[in-house]
Amino acid sequence: MDRDALAAAVAAVGPGMPNRPPVPTLGGILIRAADGSVSMSGFDYEVSACATVTGTVAESGAVLVSGRLLTEITKTLPLHPVELFDDGSALHIECEQARFSLPLMPVEDYPDLPAAAAARGSVDRADFAAAVAQVAVAAGRDDTLPMLTGMTVEFHPDFIRLVATDRFRIAVRELDWVAEQSGSTLLAPARALVDTTKVLTGERVEISTGTAQSVLGLRTAHDHHTIRLLDLPYAPYQRYLTVRHPARARLRTAAVVEAVRRVALLSQGTRILLSFTESSVRLAAGDVAQGRAEHVLPCEYSGDPMTVAFNPRYLLDGLTTVRTPAVDVALDGPRRGAAIRPADDESTPNRQWYFVMPVRLPE
Known part of the structure; x- marks a missing residue:
C-alpha cells in the first residue's frame, strides 16, 4: 500500500x-x-x-x-x-x-467501537474544523466543572451553532450545513472535538448521533470518528446575543493583536487596560515598580471615552479567532462584558461572537 x-x-x-x-x-x-x-x-x-x-x-x-x-x-x-x-x-x-x-x-x-447511526446532515470539513477551533478557546479546562469543558452543538434547519464558555468568556460560531434532521442540541467534550476535527480529511463531514444521542459521529470518505457526549445541562448564553452596546471601536485586527501581545509582556498575566477615545485606543500594562508598557493605536470609535481592563490571555484568545482584516469591539462600560466580532461588510450577517468579561478596576 x-x-x-x-x-x-x-x-x-x-x-x-x-x-x-x-x-x-x-x-x-x-x-x-x-x-x-x-x-x-x-x-x-x-x-x-x-x-x-x-x-x-x-x-x-x-x-x-x-x-x-x-x-x-x-x-x-x-x-x-x-x-x-x-x-x-x-x-x-x-x-x-x-x-x-x-x-x-x-x-x-479489543472492545467493539460504538456505532453512530442517525445522520443529522453534512458540513464543509474545513469550515467545520475552523469553527470548532475558534469556539474551543472559550471552553473550560477545569475537569471538576465538566459542563464548562464541553462545546454545545445546536442543529438548526439551515445552520449549526457552536457555543463554549468557561464563565469568563463565551464563544459562539454559526456555519451553514445541509440538514437531514434538525431541532436538537448536544454537548461534546471540546478538547476531543478539536483533536478529532484536526485529523479529518476530505471535503465534507457527515454528522450523526448514536442511540439516545450518547455519541456524536463524524464521517468523511475515508474516516469515521465517534465522541462520547456529556450528559450535562447546557450553559445559558442566549441573552448575550441580544445585548446592546452603546460604544463601539473598529481596529485593524493584525495591529491590535500585535499590540496586545507586546503590552501584555508587562501585565504579569493579570490585566491590560484599553483606554478608548474618539480616534485612538491606548493599551497599557504594568506599574512603575515592575515596569510599564504602553502602545497607542488608531481606531474608529463611537461612544463616550472609557477605560476597560481585560485579562490579556482572554482578550488575545478572542482577537486571534477573527479572520477579517478589521475587528469590532463593542463596549458597555468598564464592568460589563465586551463583544468581539469580525468587522463584516454591512450586507453580511455576523456569525461569530466572542464575549469577554472585564477585570474590575479599583474604585
Whole structure:
C-alpha cells in the first residue's frame, strides 16, 4: 500500500488512543484487511477513530499492535510502497530495505467501537474544523466543572451553532450545513472535538448521533470518528446575543493583536487596560515598580471615552479567532462584558461572537 496513505491513516486514529491506557489493548491500533482495503481503528471508551486506506489484500484478517510504535514507525518509513503481513505472533512491516516487527496483542480483548447511526446532515470539513477551533478557546479546562469543558452543538434547519464558555468568556460560531434532521442540541467534550476535527480529511463531514444521542459521529470518505457526549445541562448564553452596546471601536485586527501581545509582556498575566477615545485606543500594562508598557493605536470609535481592563490571555484568545482584516469591539462600560466580532461588510450577517468579561478596576 501507499506509504503516505498508511501514515495518514495511522495518524488519523490518534484521537482514539489514550495517552496512558489503563490496559495494554486500549493502547493498540486494530488493523483489519479485507476486500482491497485496510482499516486502522483506535478506541479509549470516550473517542473512537477509524481510517481506511486502499491496498492489495492477499489474505483477510485482523491484528492488534502497539499504536504508539506503529505511529512512530510509519512516520519514518521511506517513500516506497509498504507491505504488512503477520505470522501469528508478530506483525511484519516492510518498506524497501526497512523492516520492522511488532508483537501481536489478542484481538478478542479489543472492545467493539460504538456505532453512530442517525445522520443529522453534512458540513464543509474545513469550515467545520475552523469553527470548532475558534469556539474551543472559550471552553473550560477545569475537569471538576465538566459542563464548562464541553462545546454545545445546536442543529438548526439551515445552520449549526457552536457555543463554549468557561464563565469568563463565551464563544459562539454559526456555519451553514445541509440538514437531514434538525431541532436538537448536544454537548461534546471540546478538547476531543478539536483533536478529532484536526485529523479529518476530505471535503465534507457527515454528522450523526448514536442511540439516545450518547455519541456524536463524524464521517468523511475515508474516516469515521465517534465522541462520547456529556450528559450535562447546557450553559445559558442566549441573552448575550441580544445585548446592546452603546460604544463601539473598529481596529485593524493584525495591529491590535500585535499590540496586545507586546503590552501584555508587562501585565504579569493579570490585566491590560484599553483606554478608548474618539480616534485612538491606548493599551497599557504594568506599574512603575515592575515596569510599564504602553502602545497607542488608531481606531474608529463611537461612544463616550472609557477605560476597560481585560485579562490579556482572554482578550488575545478572542482577537486571534477573527479572520477579517478589521475587528469590532463593542463596549458597555468598564464592568460589563465586551463583544468581539469580525468587522463584516454591512450586507453580511455576523456569525461569530466572542464575549469577554472585564477585570474590575479599583474604585
